[in-house]
Amino acid sequence: MDSGNDEDLKQLLRVLAQGQEQTRQLEARLDQPSTAQVCKSLAQQIESTFQTAISMMAEGLQHQQQQQLAHTDSPPSAGDSPCSDGSDRVFKDHERMEMYKKRKSMPRWSKQVRVCSGGGAIKEPLVDGYTWRKYGQKDILGSKHQRSYYRCTHRNTKGCLATKQVQRSDEDLSIFDITYRGAHTCTERHDIVQAEENLQQQNVEADQPNHDPPQQLQQQDQQLLQSLRAELPVETGDTNPEAQTRGSSSFSFPSTPAISGVPHDTVSSQSTLNNNSMADFSPTFVSELEPDYFSLSRYRISNYGGGPELGAQQTEHAEASPRAATSMANSPMVDMDYLMRQGEYGPDFPFDGANFF
């Protein structure tokens, strides 16, 4: 238990450092002609990061209190624990329980991704910048398509508990419902915002033909632009029906950092939306199976929690990277390349924010 405590602390540190880094980024943006949207996204990301930290701390506190209680209530007796044979199992069960509780309290948000196929078979939009590992697949009652379950690849190495579920929509085969759960505590892509900003800038430049494009803007980016233009907006009329049926009361998270207690009952819609909203434009949609397959996505984020949607529709950029499709679901950090290529954000951009402690 104590060993886990240590891990938790490290993780907490990571999350806090992430928040700090994000705040720095936001601060830097405020001096630049950034779009409001970028700043807002950043702010939301920061909020969410701190929420994660807060809930981690609250959890730790609760755990501590429980331990203290147990200590004072029943003084340590020799025959306290079950026989040697069963103790292991009991411990495992207990741990599992904790896991479930932990996950249940995690922020959760979903979005719809439209995948446009160029005639080929449609594959799941698996690439979103994080590396995921599939751990399950299920038939879902009333749905034609199975739901796939993914967890962050770094679950074991960094204890990152982020998961996602992917399920193809019944009505529109080109739409996938993706539900994310938990913020990434691995620091795989802390700098998404910058990538997005680059994209936006490129977009703007493209709209103003007179503007000299920086030399660094090259083929990849051009293609990217084209794809941005070509992409289809997902129609906004639909209120995700499932958000009401299955999500209604299952999720809660504090909107304001109420320091006390374990916050479980307050709902903040906007804070849950964007935990990693930036983390999800999908770099590589080129299918390795279908050479002509070329797809993009634009998505909406629909929040759980049943609260009134305030600007819940937030569109993000999708991109199609000309980079050769990597294998399967993994395409780590493609956007990182964009960052590095666009040297203008300079040397003082502290990448050590990604310190892996």
Next chain:
DNA sequence: CACATTTGACCTTT
């Protein structure tokens, strides 16, 4: 060999 996915069993939630 070290990863990934598949898939039936198992567990939790409703």
Next chain:
DNA sequence: AAAGGTCAAATGTG
């Protein structure tokens, strides 16, 4: 009890 979510052994892949 049924549905949803996860685990873990078997299997696949580079």
